[in-house]
Amino acid sequence: MFKKIILILCLVFLPLCADASEYAKNYDADGNFLGYVYIPDNAYINFKGDGYYCNAGFVDKGNYCEKIKVPENGILRKKYNDWICEIGYKKEGDACVKVVVPQNAKLNSNGTDFICNTGYQRSGNSCVLIPQNSIYFLSEGLCPYGYKKVGYSCQQLFIPSTAHFTADGHDFECNYGYFKTESGCQKVNVPANAHLIENGTSWQCDYGYKNMGNYCLKVFIPENAYITNDDGTDWKCSYGYEEKDGRCQKIYLPPNAHFLANGKYWECNWGYKSNGSYCEKINVPSNAYLNKYNEVICTIGYYYNGRDCVKK
Known part of the structure; x- marks a missing residue:
């Protein structure tokens, strides 16, 4: 409650506030000053200049940024501002619970459940042996888990050590961080300043870096510019500035003139006319x-x- 009172007072009497660094100026498209934007701790101003984003590891709670609570055996994902459980644990509510792997089974690719070994089939929380030749499955036109249909028979599947069976057990998928090839599963080569995407079969550059084929190059954001896309790789010059040689140069505004709405061009005020680079009465x-x-x-x-x- 006390913090809210201080916030209201600061919005009204901003120059009197001791911690003026918590505020940023906000302008409209015409360059008119609209007021101050409140920037709480652990946050930074957004590219539009009319609000804020919480820092990585914090979540927006209205008018402040709260640190994300990561439970034991959990991992913070800064890019998505959430958390996941370590391999061998699964998410239950706000906790990470250890996955119980029964006999004749192993962890699945993301480590949140178990799958039965070849020749075994899941039954509740255990893995039971599949009878040899499994006449029941063949009579239904299906092969048991870990086998694929070849003609009128079932052939056992042998998968790479970095792979796991699909849900029906009739094929395999590569584990997270690997992609499928003709000969098996190959590890994804993730360059510096990059991370694996959700399915784990390829990568993308971190925020503020640009994909250059096989590496990630940091994008230079010059002074007096703002970011215009979600991955932090594109930018535009601020109001009253123009791009020149990769930097933002202040546009000369002669006396008795004003910028147009986009802030890139100017025109003379009423009562004046343009004469080259200046306005004459x-x-x-x-x-x-x-x-x-x-x-x-x-x-x-x-x-x-x-x-x-x-x-x-």
């Missing part, structure tokens, strides 16, 4: 006025000869 002769389009209009009874308003 429009000469309004006697018996004349400027309309809203910055045009000289003579009053009734006069006509414009290009310089003066002459009586008709």
